[in-house]
Amino acid sequence: MKFAVIGAGSWGTTIANLLTLNSHDVTLWAREPEVVEGINKDRKNPFFVSDLPLEPNLKCTNDVEEALNNADYALFAIPSTFLASSIKPLKHLLKKVKGVANVAKGFEQGTGRSLSEVICEVLDIEPESPEDRVACLSGPNIATEVAQKRIGASVIACPDEQTAKILQKAFATDYFRIYRQLDRKGVELGGTLKNIFAIGAGILDGMELGDNAKAAYLTRSLHEMVRLGTALGGQVETFYGLAGLGDLITTANSYHSRNHKLGMALAKGVTLKEHLQTTRMVVEGVEATRIASEWGKKLNIQIPITEELSKILFSDHSAENSPQNLMARSLKAETD
Numbered sequence: 001m002k003f004a005v006i007g008a009g010s011w012g013t014t015i016a017n018l019l020t021l022n023s024h025d026v027t028l029w030a031r032e033p034e035v036v037e038g039i040n041k042d043r044k045n046p047f048f049v050s051d052l053p054l055e056p057n058l059k060c061t062n063d064v065e066e067a068l069n070n071a072d073y074a075l076f077a078i079p080s081t082f083l084a085s086s087i088k089p090l091k092h093l094l095k096k097v098k099g100v101a102n103v104a105k106g107f108e109q110g111t112g113r114s115l116s117e118v119i120c121e122v123l124d125i126e127p128e129s130p131e132d133r134v135a136c137l138s139g140p141n142i143a144t145e146v147a148q149k150r151i152g153a154s155v156i157a158c159p160d161e162q163t164a165k166i167l168q169k170a171f172a173t174d175y176f177r178i179y180r181q182l183d184r185k186g187v188e189l190g191g192t193l194k195n196i197f198a199i200g201a202g203i204l205d206g207m208e209l210g211d212n213a214k215a216a217y218l219t220r221s222l223h224e225m226v227r228l229g230t231a232l233g234g235q236v237e238t239f240y241g242l243a244g245l246g247d248l249i250t251t252a253n254s255y256h257s258r259n260h261k262l263g264m265a266l267a268k269g270v271t272l273k274e275h276l277q278t279t280r281m282v283v284e285g286v287e288a289t290r291i292a293s294e295w296g297k298k299l300n301i302q303i304p305i306t307e308e309l310s311k312i313l314f315s316d317h318s319a320e321n322s323p324q325n326l327m328a329r330s331l332k333a334e335t336d
Helices: 010-021 035-041 065-066 079-094 113-121 143-147 162-169 183-207 212-233 242-253 259-265 273-276 284-299 304-314 318-328
Strands: 002-006 026-028 058-059 073-076 099-102 132-138 150-156 176-181
Touching: 002 065, 010 026, 010 143, 010 162, 010 183, 026 065, 035 058, 035 242, 058 065, 058 242, 065 079, 065 273, 073 079, 073 162, 073 242, 079 113, 079 284, 099 150, 099 162, 113 183, 132 183, 132 242, 143 318, 150 162, 150 183, 162 176, 162 304, 176 183, 176 273, 183 212, 183 284, 183 304, 183 318, 212 242, 212 284, 212 304, 242 259, 259 273, 259 284, 284 304, 304 318
Parallel strands: 002 026, 002 073, 026 058, 073 099, 099 132, 150 176
Antiparallel strands: 132 150
C-alpha cells in the first residue's frame, strides 16, 4: 500500500520507517528543508531520532501534495495544536484516500475536541457513520524504543473495523504488536489524559519521594483517568488497556517522555515558560491539563491531581507543596 506520513518528528519518522520496513510505499512530509535533505541524502533525520538509520526506500518531501498524491492512507504525526490548520488545505486530497490515521496524542487547543473529531469535521464526515474511516494509533509507544526495535504493543482504533484490521496489519512487526479497538473515544482520551499524570510523575521523581509514593500516585491517577474518561464517553475497559494504563505506566516512568521531563524541571524550580523555551517539541500534557481541569469543573467531577497540576502550571503554585496538599485532603473511601 502507499502511505503518506505527514510530520517528521520522532514518532512520524519512526512510523514512516516502520511502514517502509513492512514493504509499503511511504512518502514522509517534513516542514524543515534540513530534514528533507538529511533523510533523502544521509538516510537520517538530523533533528529527531537522529540515531535511527532510515530505509533506502523511504522518501521525504516538503511538498505535502506530492506526499499525498495517489496515497491509499494518510497518517498525521503533527502536534494537536496544528492539526486543523494543516488538514484544511488538504481536504480535496484527503477525500480521495481510503482512510486517515492520527498517530499523535492530544486535544485541539482551545476547544478540547479529540483529534478524530477535528479530522471528521474538516472532511465533512459524520463521526461513527459508515463513512467514518478515521483511525488513531495510541499506547505505550516511546518513539526511540520502537526505532530501536525493542518489543512493545499499541492499539489501532477506528469505528470501521475493516479499516482497523488493514492498519493493524500494516503497522504490525515481530517487535511491535498491534491490537485493534472500536472505542476510538476511549483510546484517544487515554492517550491524552495520561500526559497530565506524566507531568506529576516527573515532579514526584524530581523530588525523590520514593516507590510507595509513586505507586500511590499512579493508582490514583488511573482512578482520575477512568472517572473523567468515562464521563466523556470512553469505555471503562479501554482505560485498563494499553491506551490507558499501559501508556500511563510508560509515560510516567520514562525519562524519554517530554511530559515527565517537564515535571522533573518543575520539581527543580524551573518555570513552565522557562522549560518550554528549551525544547523543540510540544509538551501535550500542558494543554491537556488545562482542558481536563475545565471539564472537571463543568461536570462536577473530583479530579484533585489534575487540579493540583493545573495550579502549578497556570497559577504559579510551587510544585514543592503539591504532595502535601494532596495528602492533606479529607479521608474517604477508595472508590470515591
